[in-house]
Amino acid sequence: xxxxxxxxxxxxxxxxxxxxxxxxxxxxxxxxxxxxxxxxxxxxxxxxxxxxxxxxxxxxxxxxxxxxxxxxxxxxxxxxxxxxxxxxxxxxxxxxxxxxxxxxxxxxxxxxxxxxxxxxxxxxxxxxxxxxxxxxxxxxxxxxxxxxxxxxxxxxxxxxxxxxxxxxxxxxxxxxxxxxxxxxxxxxxxxxxxxxxxxxxxxxxxxxxxxxxxxxxxxxxxxxxxxxxxxxxxxxxxxxxxxxxxxxxxxxxxxxxxxxxxxxxxxxxxxxxxxxxxxxxxxxxxxxxxxxxxxxxxxx
Ligand code: NAD
Numbered sequence: 001x002x003x004x005x006x007x008x009x010x011x012x013x014x015x016x017x018x019x020x021x022x023x024x025x026x027x028x029x030x031x032x033x034x035x036x037x038x039x040x041x042x043x044x045x046x047x048x049x050x051x052x053x054x055x056x057x058x059x060x061x062x063x064x065x066x067x068x069x070x071x072x073x074x075x076x077x078x079x080x081x082x083x084x085x086x087x088x089x090x091x092x093x094x095x096x097x098x099x100x101x102x103x104x105x106x107x108x109x110x111x112x113x114x115x116x117x118x119x120x121x122x123x124x125x126x127x128x129x130x131x132x133x134x135x136x137x138x139x140x141x142x143x144x145x146x147x148x149x150x151x152x153x154x155x156x157x158x159x160x161x162x163x164x165x166x167x168x169x170x171x172x173x174x175x176x177x178x179x180x181x182x183x184x185x186x187x188x189x190x191x192x193x194x195x196x197x198x199x200x201x202x203x204x205x206x207x208x209x210x211x212x213x214x215x216x217x218x219x220x221x222x223x224x225x226x227x228x229x230x231x232x233x234x235x236x237x238x239x240x241x242x243x244x245x246x247x248x249x250x251x252x253x254x255x256x257x258x259x260x261x262x263x264x265x266x267x268x269x270x271x272x273x274x275x276x277x278x279x280x281x282x283x284x285x286x287x288x289x290x291x292x293x294x295x296x297x298x299x300x
Pocket of ligand 1: 015
């Protein structure tokens with residue numbers, strides 16, 4: 001299969017805009033389609049301001065941001081955006097019916113050679129591949145927050161994805177400077193979120209049922225892994241309401257009582273303790289205890 005050079009990103013909200021930037025940075029020709037005019041640049045401005053405010057060193061050096069932004073061609077006509085694409089990455093809202101509608105349109109409007117990937121966090125491409133009319137060219141290509149430096153990408157096939165399509169996807173992920181995490185069989189949560197979710201579920205269970213103090217879990221995690229933050233600090237960053245919704249979606253899927261998040265988490269959310277964004281979650285911000293120099297000392 002020829003090298004991927006022309007990329008169309010469908011939906012340029014928080015994830016799509018980052019994917020378009022990464023592709024432009026790697027020298028791909030990039031089209032960004034969104035029904036909302038100016039969506040790509042609007043999201044670009046938000047991410048730019050957010051990373052600057054947080055003092056984060058981004059994956060793309062600051063001096064290259066404007067050139068990458070200007071290299072992305074914004075389109076509000078879907079046919080124009082995909083007519084020449086080697087690879088399409090869909091990053092529209094997480095609604096399976098909407099994704100199927102868009103996959104059908106993409107199958108009709110792009111050339112037969114075009115690979116169609118979804119950036120969905122929770123929907124395997126097997127739920128959309130048929131709508132495209134070319135399941136052998138469909139994939140999950142799932143990004144985290146690449147501009148913030150999380151340069152790893154899950155890649156997973158559907159029921160009929162060809163080996164050639166998988167290889168082209170892996171090669172493209174490497175070409176944009178990311179580490180491909182290949183999933184060999186359909187797996188909810190892909191390679192990394194699946195592991196992170198198991199950790200989350202278990203620590204919420206042990207804390208929520210009174211077995212342990214959450215700070216001891218984080219201390220143990222930090223001492224053992226040499227990381228600066230433990231799972232509870234990370235959940236505070238994500239937002240406890242977001243964590244709860246994700247856990248509930250797993251529970252609704254499995255109906256396994258072990259997947260049900262503890263009531264103590266729901267009570268925190270009801271009290272407005274949502275994590276960093278509300279000033280209190282498991283820890284209190286802006287000076288959470290895990291940043292105390294004594295956090296990992298016996299005296300704490
Ligand atoms: P978002 O709401 O920020 O952006 C969605 C964009 O899609 C918007 O700009 C919207 O105008 C556009 N859109 C709506 N309908 C459309 C259509 N019919 N055709 C084209 N564009 C359309 O959403 P997001 O957070 O970027 O999430 C997008 C996808 O990426 C979801 O599948 C989500 O699961 C996945 N994802 C999100 C994250 C995250 O942290 N936000 C991480 C990894 C993956």
